[in-house]
Amino acid sequence: MSGIESDFTSLEAMPLSTYEKAALGGNDPRCIPQHLDAPPPMCSEIVYPNYTEEEHQIWQTLYRRQAELLPNRACDEFLRGVEMLKLNPNRIPSLADLSNVLESQTDWCIARIPGLLHEQDFFKLLAERVFPSTDYIRGKDELGYTPAPDIFHDVFGHMPMLTNRDFADFYQLFGKAALNAKGADRTAFGLIETPKGRRIYGAGTLSSATEVLHSLSDEVIVHRFSPEKVINQDYDVWHLQPILFAIESFEELKQGFYDWTRSRGLL
Numbered sequence: 001m002s003g004i005e006s007d008f009t010s011l012e013a014m015p016l017s018t019y020e021k022a023a024l025g026g027n028d029p030r031c032i033p034q035h036l037d038a039p040p041p042m043c044s045e046i047v048y049p050n051y052t053e054e055e056h057q058i059w060q061t062l063y064r065r066q067a068e069l070l071p072n073r074a075c076d077e078f079l080r081g082v083e084m085l086k087l088n089p090n091r092i093p094s095l096a097d098l099s100n101v102l103e104s105q106t107d108w109c110i111a112r113i114p115g116l117l118h119e120q121d122f123f124k125l126l127a128e129r130v131f132p133s134t135d136y137i138r139g140k141d142e143l144g145y146t147p148a149p150d151i152f153h154d155v156f157g158h159m160p161m162l163t164n165r166d167f168a169d170f171y172q173l174f175g176k177a178a179l180n181a182k183g184a185d186r187t188a189f190g191l192i193e194t195p196k197g198r199r200i201y202g203a204g205t206l207s208s209a210t211e212v213l214h215s216l217s218d219e220v221i222v223h224r225f226s227p228e229k230v231i232n233q234d235y236d237v238w239h240l241q242p243i244l245f246a247i248e249s250f251e252e253l254k255q256g257f258y259d260w261t262r263s264r265g266l267l
């Protein structure tokens with residue numbers, strides 16, 4: 001079973017995940033998924049690290065570059081989420097503060113995790129409405145794209161959409177369904193058709209300058225969203241995404257995914 005048409009894969013015939021393949025290829029040790037050996041610090045328990053000035057500058061460079069690109073490219077729900085989170089363009093944010101905002105908006109909270117999580121640990125947290133976030137930032141040489149998560153990807157890419165009720169509910173459903181079958185998250189590169197034109201909501205796209213420009217270019221083939229395509233094994237974290245999926249609304253994403261997973265006995 002492979003390719004973008006693939007469905008949820010049963011746990012018995014479990015192929016390697018995207019990240020496991022990257023790790024096996026010796027590409028990057030950060031792509032080796034880790035298991036949590038103890039409950040991670042959550043919400044106000046998360047301590048703010050002692051970031052260096054250089055690290056704040058990396059945040060500033062990444063933030064400014066994305067903020068400039070996103071008007072008329074990111075969907076309104078994402079842009080509203082950025083405002084709600086009150087991100088400071090010049091300083092790496094506090095996960096505890098962001099967790100407070102998410103709690104007040106959609107009852108999600110944040111856990112601080114040490115790096116890429118094993119998928120089952122990751123999905124288990126999503127199923128509990130907990131978003132696992134790293135707190136370290138990429139190096140200066142990876143400003144364009146990093147295949148492993150860092151705080152810029154986790155905060156800027158993922159958290160704005162988690163302030164939207166429909167998306168936040170969908171993401172919890174996704175976690176619950178994914179616990180029962182193995183798959184990757186295609187919404188990380190998701191598009192939405194709006195009255196103002198096609199816009200981006202995917203975290204993998206919105207935290208990468210090259211992906212933002214690529215995903216709205218003629219180089220991609222855009223298919224209409226269907227629930228089975230939300231989850232897919234075989235995207236490649238190392239290259240730009242050639243095929244993307246567009247929804248019409250976040251209500252459609254949530255309801256369509258809910259009906260489909262129920263019909264497959266995955267919830």
Ligand SMILES: [Fe+2]
Nearest residue numbers: 149188203204
């Ligand atoms: Fe992500």
